[in-house]
Amino acid sequence: MTRPLIKVPQTAKRGEIIEIKTLISHPMETGYRTGLNGLTLPRDIIQRFVCIYNGTEIFSAAFSPAIAANPFLSFFTVAAESGTILFQWRGDNGFSVTETADITVL
Amino acid sequence: MSSRSSPPCGSSRRDFLLHAGECAAGAVMISLVTIRASRATPDMMQAAIHEILGTSEPQSGRVKLDLPPLVENGNAVPLTVSVDSPMTAQDHVTAIHLFNEKNPQPYVASFRLNPRTGKAVVATRIKLADSQQVTAIAQMSDGSFWSDSAQVIVTIAACVEDVQP
């Protein structure tokens, strides 16, 4: 399975507002398209994304099929403390992916 | 916690929007989608917006929705929404909601923020099925709503085209 790509600065100053970018492989099949055999392709999307920084949720998203395939997200957070930032995507057909990134805050 | 592969039964858009404020971990997933053959209309977008706002009206300002005016392919349209907010405990954005007029259904995404988010700027890529208006609504900690819209011309549509070999 292709792992998601995550960009988080490895170090930051305390209180600095840092940008986080994520890119995950997923077809985000809308459920509205017809396949080659004439049958509707069933919906298969990521529904939820959550970002948790040392146990505190800092950002989350709910996706509809209108989010493009291979979903990209950019958002920000305050570099509050050193630790681990956790990223989780969940969706149809039991889709569940979790990634972490460590950050050192000086 | 289970997620469904077939269209959800019984869950409604309103349920999702109410639960959007709750913690995601462990919650049953509510779909934003109702499967329809026809497309959304501007009226449906307004109805969807008012499901969140209730009787409030969104004010113009503080929100900036960036979309390219001309889109080469509706399958992936880069979008950035920025909200002018200090993001302090006393004054911050709690959610940003995105809507569209002419996709099969009016929802695009909802984002939940809090003071730890630091800056109310979110970028993603969306699908657009036709030339249409996209609307962003920011929900603030003081209960107010602010909105911005953008008109987009889409030359090749997403969603409504069949798969090609």
Place this chain on the structure above:
Amino acid sequence: MPSLRATAKQSRAAWHFGLQRRSAPRNDGGFVPDSGFTPVGAAWKGLLVPRSLGVLLLAAAIAQPSAQAADPPPENRHSGYAFMGPSLRAMQDDDMANPASLWLQDGETLWRQPAGTAERSCADCHGDATASMRGVAARYPAFDARNDRPINLEQRINRCRTTRQQAAALHFESHELLALTAYVARQSRGLPIAIKDTPALHPFVEMGRRLFYERQGQLNLSCAQCHEANAGRSLGGSTIPEAHPTGYPLYRLEWQSLGSLQRRLRNCMAGARAAPYAYGAEAFVDLELYLMWRANGMPVETPAVRP
């Protein structure tokens, strides 16, 4: 010398079938008032054709660009990048936003993964790809002594897999082959395309050139009619690029996936209502070779993003 005349019957067929773009019909009937474009014939739904082109098409024969005179001089060539809006260019330029990066990540993993009964990875022979593969994609398709004809990068990778790794060849357009090809080609990013027109390669460059100028399909269109005579003009709301394959494999929004040049060529052939060649066909490699030769000197952009 390719045939220059369409028969009257083929002209009628072209009228009937129209050039159906895969786009939803527009509410306004596909007509933009007095923009210099006009809908040509009822069959051409959603297709806006510049009036000058419409006049040409009304003629019994469409003049083909001359095979010799039409090779564009280097300074006048533009990558498809130049025909995209700023947000798509930004998507290509930002490695974190470019969806192709997901394939590059897998390509890097596959590069280091032992494969086949030889249990050998690419890295075991070629070491660090950023060094050993630098410049390689810029000179593919290249002449292959074993087959006595050119092969493309995908075929070269499969040659290594079967002969050196004793592994099964990867299928064309498979995730693994795309990932490996993109990863190898990425190492040439920024370098100029450098196809050498050697005596051995020359007949195949010429074959590719002939294919580029030859009409095909029910619409009886050649590549050159769109990509040289009408590059920069609109076809159904999209701008026709010059067909320089500077960024392959690339992420095409239409596919919502990474894909090869041959996949793109198949789309074009289907658009002209010609039966597309099979993946790996010699005609495809000849055409790839000609297109890369025609783009000589232009920088590799792999992995590009295109609509």
